[in-house]
Amino acid sequence: MAADPAHMNGADPQRLRWKYLDKILSRPGPFTDPDWEPGEAVIEGLSRAKIFGAGGLGCEILKNLALSGFKDIHVIDMDTIDVSNLNRQFLFRHADVGKYKADVAARFVEKRVKGVKITPYCGKIQDKDDDYYMQFAMVVCGLDSIEARRWINATLVGLFNEEDPDSLKPLIDGGTEGFKGQARVVFPTMTSCIECQLDMHAPRAAVPLCTLATIPRQPQHCIEWAHIIAWEEERKDITLDTDDPEHITWLFQKALKRAQEFNISGVTYSMTQGVVKNIIPAIASTNAIVAASCCNEAFKLATNSNPFLGIPETDNYMMYTGDESVYTYTFQHMKKPDCPVCGNLAKNLEVDSKSTLQEFIDSLAERPEAQLKKPTIRTEAKSLYYQSPPALEEQTRPNLSKTLSELVSDGEEVAIQDPAFQIAFKFKLVFKK
Amino acid sequence: MTGTTPPILHGPTSKEKKYDRQLRLWAASGQAALEESHILLINSGPGVVGVETLKNLVLPGIGNFTILDSTIVSEEDLGVNFFLEEEQLGGFRAEHTCNLLKELNPDVQGSYITEPIESFILKADALKPYTLILVTAPIAQELLSKLSANAETAAIPTFYIHCTGFYSHFSIHLPPAFPIVDTHPDPETTTDLRLLAPWPELSQYTAEKTKGLTEMNHHDHGHVPYLCLLLYYLEEWKKTHDGKVPQNYKEKTAFRQTVAQGARSDNAEGGEENYDEAVAAVLKSLNPAEVKSSVKEVFNAPECKLLTADSPDFWLIANAIWTFYVAHDALPLPGSVPDMKAQSADYVQLQNVYKSKARSDLAEVLQRVRELEKKLGRTKAAEEKEVELFCKNAAHIKLVRGRPFHVVQSGKGVKWEDRAKAAVQGLTNPDSLILIYIAFLAFDIFTSTHSADALGGAAKIPGEIDAEADTEKVTGIAFKIIDDLIKEAGTVVEDPDYSEAKSKAGEFVQEIVRAGGAELHNIAALTGGLVSQEVIKAITKQYVPVDNTCIFDGVRSKTSVLRF
Ligand SMILES: [Zn+2]
Numbered sequence: 001m002a003a004d005p006a007h008m009n010g011a012d013p014q015r016l017r018w019k020y021l022d023k024i025l026s027r028p029g030p031f032t033d034p035d036w037e038p039g040e041a042v043i044e045g046l047s048r049a050k051i052f053g054a055g056g057l058g059c060e061i062l063k064n065l066a067l068s069g070f071k072d073i074h075v076i077d078m079d080t081i082d083v084s085n086l087n088r089q090f091l092f093r094h095a096d097v098g099k100y101k102a103d104v105a106a107r108f109v110e111k112r113v114k115g116v117k118i119t120p121y122c123g124k125i126q127d128k129d130d131d132y133y134m135q136f137a138m139v140v141c142g143l144d145s146i147e148a149r150r151w152i153n154a155t156l157v158g159l160f161n162e163e164d165p166d167s168l169k170p171l172i173d174g175g176t177e178g179f180k181g182q183a184r185v186v187f188p189t190m191t192s193c194i195e196c197q198l199d200m201h202a203p204r205a206a207v208p209l210c211t212l213a214t215i216p217r218q219p220q221h222c223i224e225w226a227h228i229i230a231w232e233e234e235r236k237d238i239t240l241d242t243d244d245p246e247h248i249t250w251l252f253q254k255a256l257k258r259a260q261e262f263n264i265s266g267v268t269y270s271m272t273q274g275v276v277k278n279i280i281p282a283i284a285s286t287n288a289i290v291a292a293s294c295c296n297e298a299f300k301l302a303t304n305s306n307p308f309l310g311i312p313e314t315d316n317y318m319m320y321t322g323d324e325s326v327y328t329y330t331f332q333h334m335k336k337p338d339c340p341v342c343g344n345l346a347k348n349l350e351v352d353s354k355s356t357l358q359e360f361i362d363s364l365a366e367r368p369e370a371q372l373k374k375p376t377i378r379t380e381a382k383s384l385y386y387q388s389p390p391a392l393e394e395q396t397r398p399n400l401s402k403t404l405s406e407l408v409s410d411g412e413e414v415a416i417q418d419p420a421f422q423i424a425f426k427f428k429l430v431f432k433k
Numbered sequence: 434m435t436g437t438t439p440p441i442l443h444g445p446t447s448k449e450k451k452y453d454r455q456l457r458l459w460a461a462s463g464q465a466a467l468e469e470s471h472i473l474l475i476n477s478g479p480g481v482v483g484v485e486t487l488k489n490l491v492l493p494g495i496g497n498f499t500i501l502d503s504t505i506v507s508e509e510d511l512g513v514n515f516f517l518e519e520e521q522l523g524g525f526r527a528e529h530t531c532n533l534l535k536e537l538n539p540d541v542q543g544s545y546i547t548e549p550i551e552s553f554i555l556k557a558d559a560l561k562p563y564t565l566i567l568v569t570a571p572i573a574q575e576l577l578s579k580l581s582a583n584a585e586t587a588a589i590p591t592f593y594i595h596c597t598g599f600y601s602h603f604s605i606h607l608p609p610a611f612p613i614v615d616t617h618p619d620p621e622t623t624t625d626l627r628l629l630a631p632w633p634e635l636s637q638y639t640a641e642k643t644k645g646l647t648e649m650n651h652h653d654h655g656h657v658p659y660l661c662l663l664l665y666y667l668e669e670w671k672k673t674h675d676g677k678v679p680q681n682y683k684e685k686t687a688f689r690q691t692v693a694q695g696a697r698s699d700n701a702e703g704g705e706e707n708y709d710e711a712v713a714a715v716l717k718s719l720n721p722a723e724v725k726s727s728v729k730e731v732f733n734a735p736e737c738k739l740l741t742a743d744s745p746d747f748w749l750i751a752n753a754i755w756t757f758y759v760a761h762d763a764l765p766l767p768g769s770v771p772d773m774k775a776q777s778a779d780y781v782q783l784q785n786v787y788k789s790k791a792r793s794d795l796a797e798v799l800q801r802v803r804e805l806e807k808k809l810g811r812t813k814a815a816e817e818k819e820v821e822l823f824c825k826n827a828a829h830i831k832l833v834r835g836r837p838f839h840v841v842q843s844g845k846g847v848k849w850e851d852r853a854k855a856a857v858q859g860l861t862n863p864d865s866l867i868l869i870y871i872a873f874l875a876f877d878i879f880t881s882t883h884s885a886d887a888l889g890g891a892a893k894i895p896g897e898i899d900a901e902a903d904t905e906k907v908t909g910i911a912f913k914i915i916d917d918l919i920k921e922a923g924t925v926v927e928d929p930d931y932s933e934a935k936s937k938a939g940e941f942v943q944e945i946v947r948a949g950g951a952e953l954h955n956i957a958a959l960t961g962g963l964v965s966q967e968v969i970k971a972i973t974k975q976y977v978p979v980d981n982t983c984i985f986d987g988v989r990s991k992t993s994v995l996r997f
């Protein structure tokens with residue numbers, strides 16, 4: 001019988017606790033690299049790896065990483081605990097409502113899993129600079145907002161420097177919606193990034209304002225009317241707080257009244273909340289599946305104990321659907337040469353030459369390949385529109401009513417900046433024939 | 434004017450607040466079913482997957498759970514199970530996991546049993562209090578067999594779960610007839626507009642809204658609901674096509690062109706949204722209504738054809754809908770209309786045309802149900818609400834035929850029966866994970882035929898001590914399962930496929946044995962997520978459950994669902 005380090009480790013009382021984990025880390029498998037040397041070095045490496053986690057899947061991610069043998073975990077979350085988190089974020093109790101998630105979660109997991117160090121920061125991921133992210137071996141994110149995802153993705157792509165192999169920070173990203181979700185691994189600049197995959201997560205089309213204002217047909221139209229139009233007209237001086245029950249009640253009753261005027265049925269308090277806060281259904285089971293899938297990839301990546309998603313030229317994306325039986329689709333998403341973040345070519349954007357710059361700007365928010373809400377646009381030669389500072393905004397405002405054909409030539413490249421991202425997006429405006 | 438907002442009359446209750454994000458998926462009816470449930474977990478091995486499953490059930494608020502586990506908490510539990518603490522070393526694992534799980538949700542009752550499964554299962558009615566049973570491997574196969582038989586007699590859904598190293602699988606044994614009405618199909622696929630068979634009220638509505646279409650002013654023309662546009666142009670088309678609607682793809686494209694040509698571009702917007710919607714809907718809404726094979730399966734089921742005084746309401750309603758279908762060559766109309774460009778009043782009126790038809794269809798089905806009840810001499814009438822839900826979802830109902838999962842009997846081998854042919858095909862299909870499943874079956878046979886101390890005591894887990902030697906033994910068992918399967922299917926698998934299947938099976942066995950019975954927390958957490966999701970489906974009778982085996986490959990991050 002070959003020497004079995006897992007068996008020998010039984011003598012070390014400290015490692016007794018990790019008996020199960022050490023079985024895997026001390027034995028080669030049929031799919032491990034022939035050069036991989038299991039044992040002490042792998043176990044050491046895992047406990048030294050500094051890892052970063054964030055997002056709505058944070059509870060699951062912290063638990064999983066701690067029980068995967070990671071010892072130095074950093075976590076960022078700006079949110080405080082809400083009662084509606086308690087149906088899935090299992091580190092929080094009723095008495096914790098209102099406290100910072102990152103703090104409560106870190107303390108809980110440190111207490112439960114002895115020997116793990118969790119460093120929380122209660123704030124935005126955007127508060128931290130390149131030096132901060134440079135310290136980690138990898139980043140595991142289960143962020144709720146697409147904007148935060150794009151930000152961390154662009155930051156990690158920007159960090160990579162060919163001269164320094166340590167600057168390559170794998171990004172493992174998970175997201176859920178109801179019974180559906182996905183887990184993906186990005187090797188910045190080497191494999192398809194979050195921005196390359198942006199059009200797979202198209203935003204929901206907004207209802208045209210004229211429908212809300214004049215011809216509502218659905219209960220949601222009445223709620224959006226109350227939210228966007230009635231509030232502005234009647235309660236302009238009060239900042240809408242979607243967590244304030246009084247505000248939601250006001251919107252609900254406005255919407256209900258409008259619905260009655262138009263004979264539309266179906267407006268409820270719960271629907272009002274859902275529309276106004278853009279609530280996405282979330283359940284413990286899907287969160288568990290997606291977060292564990294992310295942490296499984298992180299564990300394999302940190303230990304080489306088996307092949308992981310994201311190795312160039314192999315699968316990097318697992319799509320999960322659980323409402324009709326169980327279905328996963330695991331595939332390789334191809335890196336796009338015209339990706340505004342990791343590619344170097346400008347992306348073609350088909351536009352109507354007769355539409356105005358204002359219309360073009362409005363469309364950028366909804367176009368699946370752009371999704372930019374506050375764009376500042378310039379060509380190589382001139383500034384087309386600046387969101388800020390006010391002086392520049394005023395100066396470029398007249399361009400808004402001009403048509404695109406007056407401002408740019410067919411196929412001209414424009415750079416678009418948005419305060420949500422630290423990079424400029426390059427697009428080539430191609431006129432629709 | 435702002436005034437003061439009146440008191441929150443329709444505000445959510447505290448329970449609605451806590452469960453808001455899930456009530457949007459399974460509604461109050463699903464939540465009520467969860468709250469009435471009592472789940473039994475029969476735990477063993479490292480015992481993580483079972484506890485992680487319960488975590489995802491306690492959080493959304495099942496009524497009650499019980500953990501049966503006679504294991505004592507040891508050091509290695511603390512490195513893999515999140516619901517145990519250092520101070521609990523030496524205590525009962527059932528007790529402490531139960532208590533820490535209970536902390537997650539004060540509305541859930543939890544209890545534990547430390548009695549060994551061997552004696553527990555002998556008691557009469559031992560399983561009676563439970564709605565659903567979760568059994569985790571390793572478990573002696575004769576106990577599993579007894580348990581499975583008892584659960585079947587009591588019609589309690591039972592899950593058998595295996596989680597080792599980077600692999601897991603679970604099999605679900607549902608009752609022999611498990612019908613689901615509320616399948617939550619994708620809204621995109623549920624629109625049923627009946628454009629090829631408009632009823633008089635719809636035709637009349639269309640005639641009204643399209644009267645003088647070509648002479649309308651721009652505003653009115655741009656607000657004719659697209660559905661009326663399609664019906665209008667269909668009538669025009671029929672005039673020049675022997676009274677027939679477009680028959681094939683070519684004709685449909687030509688028809689689409691006709692519709693597109695009707696759009697105006699000399700208006701302020703330079704086009705018309707309602708026409709765009711009509712053009713986009715041509716290909717998908719001009720297909721004759723076909724009933725899905727899964728729905729036909731319900732109609733053709735013996736339970737549907739041969740009603741008795743004790744038939745569950747589901748079958749009574751299914752029979753009524755079937756006779757409705759035979760009489761009208763269509764299912765009851767669901768009655769919903771997608772949003773479309775239209776004046777508010779026109780749209781509401783259109784909704785009412787559909788709703789009225791749906792209501793009259795429902796009334797007819799209800800009458801058929803009542804007649805059946807009378808004929809069968811039933812004392813309790815089916816609830817109208819249930820008949821209504823059935824009518825709404827008639828095109829998407831689903832029947833799962835539950836069947837027992839494999840329990841390996843020493844010396845008897847694995848029986849595949851009517852699934853043998855499909856299973857053999859899986860052997861050479863790279864997307865099927867059946868070879869991992871076979872590796873798990875081989876694992877079970879190994880543990881049921883080897884004891885740790887060679888005295889017939891505790892089962893020996895392959896790879897616990899000597900991975901190499903055990904790999905060889907388990908691989909031999911797996912090869913025999915493959916050969917027996919091919920034989921049972923009455924077929925042959927030619928080389929190189931045969932050798933390739935065997936060499937892959939050998940690799941999967943090696944990977945399983947490598948773990949030596951260890952659970953990896955991530956794989957247990959992920960599998961616990963999958964299992965809890967399926968438990969929720971089985972209890973709420975909403976969404977479509979796995980039928981009947983799901984396998985997860987954590988090396989390649991893939992799942993596969995197979996029916997055995
Ligand atoms: Zn990219």
